[in-house]
Amino acid sequence: MTDEILFQLKSVSKKFTRGKETISIFEDLNLIINKGDFVSIMGPSGSGKTTLLNMLGGVDKPTNGSILFDSHPIEKLTEGQLSKWRAAHVGFIFQFYNLMPMLNAEKNVELPLMLKKLSSKQRKNSVNTALKLVGLADRSKHLPKELSGGQQQRVAIARAIVSDPDLLFCDEPTGDLDRATATEILETLQLLNKDFGKTIVMVTHDPEAAKFASTCLHLDKGIFEQQNSTTQEVTKEESEKEHSS
Amino acid sequence: MNNAYLVFKNLTRNKLRLFLNSFAILIAFLLFGFLGSLQNAFDSGVELSADDRLMVVNKINFTQPLPIAYVNKIKAIEGVKDVTHANWFGGYYQDPRQQAMTFAVDAESYLRVYDNLVLDEKSQKDWLSNQQGMIVGERMATSYGWSVGDRIPLSSNIFSQTNGSNTWDLTISGIFKPSNPQTDTNFILIHYKYFNETQKWGGNRIGWLPITTLDPSLNQSVADAIDKQFANSSAETETSTESQFNKAFLEQLGDIGFIISGVVVAGFFTILLVVGTSMAQNVSERTGEIAVLKTLGFTSKRIFGLILSESLLLALFGGLLGLFFAGFFVTGASQEPQLKNILPNLIMSQDIVLRSLAYMLILGFVTGFIPAWRAMQLNIIDAFNKN
Numbered sequence: 201m202t203d204e205i206l207f208q209l210k211s212v213s214k215k216f217t218r219g220k221e222t223i224s225i226f227e228d229l230n231l232i233i234n235k236g237d238f239v240s241i242m243g244p245s246g247s248g249k250t251t252l253l254n255m256l257g258g259v260d261k262p263t264n265g266s267i268l269f270d271s272h273p274i275e276k277l278t279e280g281q282l283s284k285w286r287a288a289h290v291g292f293i294f295q296f297y298n299l300m301p302m303l304n305a306e307k308n309v310e311l312p313l314m315l316k317k318l319s320s321k322q323r324k325n326s327v328n329t330a331l332k333l334v335g336l337a338d339r340s341k342h343l344p345k346e347l348s349g350g351q352q353q354r355v356a357i358a359r360a361i362v363s364d365p366d367l368l369f370c371d372e373p374t375g376d377l378d379r380a381t382a383t384e385i386l387e388t389l390q391l392l393n394k395d396f397g398k399t400i401v402m403v404t405h406d407p408e409a410a411k412f413a414s415t416c417l418h419l420d421k422g423i424f425e426q427q428n429s430t431t432q433e434v435t436k437e438e439s440e441k442e443h444s445s
Numbered sequence: 446m447n448n449a450y451l452v453f454k455n456l457t458r459n460k461l462r463l464f465l466n467s468f469a470i471l472i473a474f475l476l477f478g479f480l481g482s483l484q485n486a487f488d489s490g491v492e493l494s495a496d497d498r499l500m501v502v503n504k505i506n507f508t509q510p511l512p513i514a515y516v517n518k519i520k521a522i523e524g525v526k527d528v529t530h531a532n533w534f535g536g537y538y539q540d541p542r543q544q545a546m547t548f549a550v551d552a553e554s555y556l557r558v559y560d561n562l563v564l565d566e567k568s569q570k571d572w573l574s575n576q577q578g579m580i581v582g583e584r585m586a587t588s589y590g591w592s593v594g595d596r597i598p599l600s601s602n603i604f605s606q607t608n609g610s611n612t613w614d615l616t617i618s619g620i621f622k623p624s625n626p627q628t629d630t631n632f633i634l635i636h637y638k639y640f641n642e643t644q645k646w647g648g649n650r651i652g653w654l655p656i657t658t659l660d661p662s663l664n665q666s667v668a669d670a671i672d673k674q675f676a677n678s679s680a681e682t683e684t685s686t687e688s689q690f691n692k693a694f695l696e697q698l699g700d701i702g703f704i705i706s707g708v709v710v711a712g713f714f715t716i717l718l719v720v721g722t723s724m725a726q727n728v729s730e731r732t733g734e735i736a737v738l739k740t741l742g743f744t745s746k747r748i749f750g751l752i753l754s755e756s757l758l759l760a761l762f763g764g765l766l767g768l769f770f771a772g773f774f775v776t777g778a779s780q781e782p783q784l785k786n787i788l789p790n791l792i793m794s795q796d797i798v799l800r801s802l803a804y805m806l807i808l809g810f811v812t813g814f815i816p817a818w819r820a821m822q823l824n825i826i827d828a829f830n831k832n
Contacts, residue, residue, distance in 0.1 A: 259739075280745070280746075286742040298734070300734055314446060
């Protein structure tokens with residue numbers, strides 16, 4: 201864990217229009233995530249957890265405000281640039297694994313490497329390393345339907361880390377798993393954070409899962425309710441001051 | 446793993462759908478390949494017609510005879526280079542089902558006018574000197590296993606001899622070849638003089654007069670002059686180019702081109718709807734997967750390319766199979782004796798293959814474009830929410 205800022209949200213707001221009604225999810229949200237943080241975001245349904253994760257991951261854009269990644273505003277990137285940015289920096293882990301059903305574990309893990317210029321040998325090595333790390337080297341030829349939920353989520357984790365991204369975004373990664381399997385998955389995420397220095401942002405409903413993170417934020421009605429020493433919910437004034445300095 | 450692998454795995458993920466779509470496309474290209482080859486075979490006679498040859502027939506229709514005296518009258522018209530004449534004999538060999546297309550012609554002038562028929566000097570000499578001689582096209586000689594010197598009893602289903610028999614005993618004087626390999630040689634030529642002398646019905650009547658002009662640019666003026674000369678006579682004429690004549694002859698069977706085009710267009714349109722709907726449904730079912738690919742960093746253009754490649758691959762797979770079977774059926778049909786007589790040039794031409802490939806690409810593009818476009822435009826958040 202370092203104090204080097206990786207992400208900074210500055211006065212971010214997000215609004216949706218549903219029919220004639222405009223719904224505000226966040227107003228003036230500020231947040232700093234440092235490199236090497238393992239942040240869990242909890243909150244009731246509809247609090248905007250997943251929306252926040254999507255914005256951090258560059259799949260959604262704020263209505264106002266700025267999201268800085270390594271001091272670069274990602275909301276200004278075009279769709280194509282965001283795709284490249286995600287491919288280079290971000291790994292995603294979803295609640296329902298979202299594996300390609302027609303590809304075996306090995307090929308699912310290899311998918312992000314299709315976006316990189318690597319030799320087939322380099323790809324194979326990366327895939328094997330990722331699968332070994334999640335303990336599924338012996339299941340590499342299995343199709344998703346031949347794997348348990350926990351194993352599928354491990355494949356999804358391997359897919360997320362195979363291209364060695366800086367960031368992992370996890371949306372309810374244990375939401376579909378039993379406690380024992382969930383614990384295994386969370387231990388793997390913890391390992392990736394502590395031993396490999398990955399910055400992880402995890403959205404969860406589960407307080408037990410949140411305990412694995414180094415920081416737990418509660419999001420309710422567009423406001424963070426808790427914070428700890430490494431991940432900071434900053435005031436607008438602090439944010440502006442930091443930006444100008 | 447590369448894009449091709451991903452396209453292949455997506456295409457083959459639902460085997461039943463792949464089979465049904467491929468089968469539909471296969472049928473379309475089977476029809477196109479087979480019917481297109483039929484049309485080409487019908488058209489080949491028209492395409493191979495000489496530019497400077499005109500055909501003079503009875504104005505009522507070409508089955509009505511003309512007086513033989515017309516030969517010398519036409520010869521005298523300005524611009525005419527040569528004149529010959531022919532009669533339909535309606536021949537068959539041994540069995541009425543074994544048709545042997547035969548024309549009774551004026552041997553010497555016929556070989557001059559039809560200089561695309563190659564006959565060696567000795568055979569030519571033998572035929573001209575033997576009134577009971579006949580010359581046989583190479584293709585027909587091969588199919589019946591005939592050779593020079595064979596005596597062939599040739600029967601007619603139209604004419605009979607003065608002795609009541611409808612069979613003429615003839616000797617093969619020579620076997621002619623085409624100067625152009627596509628020229629039909631599946632016919633027999635016998636002497637008009639011998640035929641005219643021995644047949645029971647009205648003599649000195651001929652079926653049509655093929656003529657050559659001094660230059661193709663004179664065709665129209667010569668044709669007009671011929672028809673003008675015989676206007677208001679008991680046997681008015683209609684003169685046209687050989688290609689027009691051949692075309693008109695084929696149209697007796699109906700507008701083959703229109704029928705074939707109609708069947709093919711209807712087939713293609715149906716397949717377009719079926720495959721297009723199926724592709725759209727296929728992509729719609731994979732909304733979540735497309736969103737995942739986009740989330741991983743696959744660009745919209747790449748997604749567009751992947752989906753479009755799928756439909757192109759499907760069209761090529763089904764289409765090439767269809768074309769293969771069409772080739773198989775065309776080859777089979779071209780060996781069928783009955784069809785061989787009518788369509789001696791029944792082959793699957795390079796033109797059909799190239800057109801088929803172009804249509805496969807068009808089909809793949811048209812059926813894949815909208816689903817690929819929608820996938821390209823897909824919003825990740827909306828797709829996950831929908832999923």
